[in-house]
Amino acid sequence: MQAFFTERLIRQRQASPHTLAAYRDTLRLMLVFAAARHGTEPSRLEFNALDAACVGDFLDHLERHRGNSARTRNARLAAIRSLFRFAALRYPEYAATIERVLAIPPKxxxxxxxxxxxxxxLDVLLSAPARSTWTGRRDHALLRLAAQTGLRASEMISLxxxxxxxxxxxxxxxIGKGRKQRITPLTSNMAAVL
Structure with a gap:
């Protein structure tokens, strides 16, 4: 599993810290679930204990007992599939188990x-900051910029x-989601405010 994180996610995919944390949390939850199911410690689990039935039950557990939405369940399934695609190259003896896990469809x-x-x-929102102060003018400019460009909060923060x-x-x-560069035009009014 360590090779999956260091070689596949960090070196090859250059995954973001958010992706690493999401995958780590998913796999930790799955290992704890599988260990409880098999009555052993997570570190003592055999690879074939993580079969399609176990993974399917884990995904159901996420929805029923942890209150995860279908979207979150699918994100967790994507992390599991990524691990199993990596394992397919290294452990061909588990090809049948891996193939069945990879066949689990998203919800x-x-x-x-x-x-x-x-x-x-929008007018009410833009009139909220007191433009008589420096911070009010700053907040007004940021709100207008967000409204005009549609930038996400994370994109605004990193400007x-x-x-x-x-x-x-x-x-x-x-730089937006997925490390994609976005260029958004500004109106002359917005440029004047900035």
Whole structure:
């Protein structure tokens, strides 16, 4: 399992700390579940103890007893599949077990529609900061920037002055989810506020 984290996730995939933490938590939960199921310590589990039935029961346990949503369950399944794809290359003697685990389908769920603020709600939000103070002007500018560009909170937090380009072709450059660079144009009014 250590090789999965060091070789596969860190070296090959260059996974983010958030991905590493999510995978670590998933695999820890699964090992504790499997150990309790087999009446042993997690460190004494044999690989074939993590068969498709055990993984399926673990995923059901996440939903029923831990209150995980279908989306969270599917994210945990993705972490488990990643481990088993890695194991398939190293442990061909467990190919049948691995194949059955990899065949577990994700659970279907309804995607929520993205909601947005009405113009009135946005006006109320933008009028909230007291623009007579420095912090009020800063907060107003950040709220306007978020509303105009649609940047996530994490993207806003990681912005630096060099990421905001004013003048001709004004835009904001940021690194979004999945380490993808996003460039979002700014209106002349927004550029003036900044």
């Amino acid at each position: 279907r769920f309804e995607r929520r529609l993205v909601t947005f603020l009405t113009e009135e709600e 630096h002055c060099a990421d905001i380009h004013l003048g001709s072709g004004a835009h904001v450059s940021c």
